[in-house]
Each structure stands twice: as C-alpha cells, then as structure tokens.
Amino acid sequence: MINIKEDSQHSLAFSRYSKRQAIYQSGSPSSGVYYVDSGLVGLYQVSETGKESLLRIYGPGSYFGYRSLFTNQNYPSTARAMLNSTVVHAKVNSFKELDKQSPELANYLMKEVCFELGEAEKRLMQFTAFSAKKRILDSVFHVFDLYPNYPWTYREISEYSGTDISTVIRYCKKLKELGYLIPESRKPVPVDLQQLAKYKDNLLQS
Incomplete structure (x- = not known):
C-alpha cells in the first residue's frame, strides 16, 4: 500500500474504475504513482496502424505509472481497468518529491523499474527469436500463471504475444x-x- 505523507500538495485518492475504463491516456502528463487495491489493470500501447498491444498486467498490490514520474515525461501508454478495479492515486510531481515524502517507496519503485526493464528485454528477445507458436504458448502460460482466475480471451493473448488473433485461435485449437x-x-x-x-x-528448447 502507498505510504506517503498527505499535505496540501500531496494527497491520496481512491477511485473505482469499471471494466475497460481508462485510468490515464497515452500522451497525458504524468501525475504521480498508482496502486492497484483490487481488480486488474492493463497497460496498453497503440501502434501507428491502430493495433493495440497489452504490454503489462498489474494485479492487487502492484504499482504502476511511476516510470514517467522518474523521467518527467508524458505517459507513453494507456492504463485501463481489465476488471472493475479500485486504484489508489498518490499525486506527486517528481521523483525527488516522492523520495522526500516516502523514501522507502521510492527505493522500492527504483528496483521495480530495473525488474520491468529486464522483463521488457526478455520479451523483446522472444519477439525476435521465437516463432508465433512459441510466443503464444509462453503468453498463455504466463498470464494464467499470474492471474489464473481472470477470463483471458484470444484477443488478449494475441495482444500480449504480439501475434495475429487468427493465428492465436488456430494454435489454441x-x-x-x-x-x-x-x-x-x-x-x-x-x-x-x-x-x-x-x-x-x-517446445522452447527445441
């Protein structure tokens, strides 16, 4: 849970989002740190051709939206509720402010940034080195291993694996x-x- 001192400039806001509702949009200014209290949140990116990709998944106890705070840039992706979700928003203007208000949280999020970078590099390697079948299989296992009770769809597997949905349907058959x-x-x-x-x-070793 977010542990931050509340004052006139820093506050915690609990918000409920319905399924598919956007929490923040790609291109909007960064505005602090988000925490998933309940539900499931997906981070999505849309290509120039309009194809949507599911980049990351955040369940209860997860933080998101903080990398843009570190770099002082607009959000590069859209965060959207995948289920009816409750999200806590800590309004902080910079990483320096976050470190001052909650050094323990700031240190934790720095480690999370490094972890996500490693995960991103691993997925990039999979996209270039693995066949579509291997990516699909790895994605099915990954999402069900993390969140087995979520009703995953062929489209979401397609988005997460970077594979055409028709290919996903055929291989899952x-x-x-x-x-x-x-x-x-x-x-x-x-x-x-x-x-x-x-x-x-x-299959991955073959």
Missing part, C-alpha cells in the same frame, strides 16, 4: 486437440498449468 487446453471452453483455458509448463519448456 491445436492445443485443445493435444489436451493442453480445455476443449469445451470457448476461451483458452489450460487443463493443467504444470502440464502446459512442461510442454512449453520442451
């Missing part, structure tokens, strides 16, 4: 035939996540 996804489900739901993990690891 194959995974259903192989017994790794539930055949009766209209969505891509693993039968057993550990079995899927073994299949994924074998």
Whole structure:
C-alpha cells in the first residue's frame, strides 16, 4: 500500500474504475504513482496502424505509472481497468518529491523499474527469436500463471504475444486437440498449468 505523507500538495485518492475504463491516456502528463487495491489493470500501447498491444498486467498490490514520474515525461501508454478495479492515486510531481515524502517507496519503485526493464528485454528477445507458436504458448502460460482466475480471451493473448488473433485461435485449437487446453471452453483455458509448463519448456528448447 502507498505510504506517503498527505499535505496540501500531496494527497491520496481512491477511485473505482469499471471494466475497460481508462485510468490515464497515452500522451497525458504524468501525475504521480498508482496502486492497484483490487481488480486488474492493463497497460496498453497503440501502434501507428491502430493495433493495440497489452504490454503489462498489474494485479492487487502492484504499482504502476511511476516510470514517467522518474523521467518527467508524458505517459507513453494507456492504463485501463481489465476488471472493475479500485486504484489508489498518490499525486506527486517528481521523483525527488516522492523520495522526500516516502523514501522507502521510492527505493522500492527504483528496483521495480530495473525488474520491468529486464522483463521488457526478455520479451523483446522472444519477439525476435521465437516463432508465433512459441510466443503464444509462453503468453498463455504466463498470464494464467499470474492471474489464473481472470477470463483471458484470444484477443488478449494475441495482444500480449504480439501475434495475429487468427493465428492465436488456430494454435489454441491445436492445443485443445493435444489436451493442453480445455476443449469445451470457448476461451483458452489450460487443463493443467504444470502440464502446459512442461510442454512449453520442451517446445522452447527445441
């Protein structure tokens, strides 16, 4: 939870967002740190062709929106509620102010920036080195491993894996035939996540 001193310049605001509602838009000025109290928040980017990509997923206990605070730049992506969500917004104008108000939180977020950079580099490598099938399989496992109770869709798997949705649907149909996804489900739901993990690891090593 955000621990910050409240005064006339710094405040905490609890806001509820309905599913698909934007928390902030790409290009808008950075305005502090956000914390997911409940629900699920996705970070989305739209290409010049209008294709939307799901970059990151934030569940309860996660912070987001702080990297733009560090760089003093506008938000490069759009944050949107993937479920009905409650979000805490700490209004801070700069990282220097955040460090003064809550040095423990500032130190934690600096580590999170480094972690996210490593994750971004890993995904970039996957996009260039992995086939579409490997990216899809890795994405299905990743999102269900993090948030198994969320009703993931083919479109969201497509966005997260950087793959055309028709390719995702075809490959998930194959995974259903192989017994790794539930055949009766209209969505891509693993039968057993550990079995899927073994299949994924074998495929990624091939």
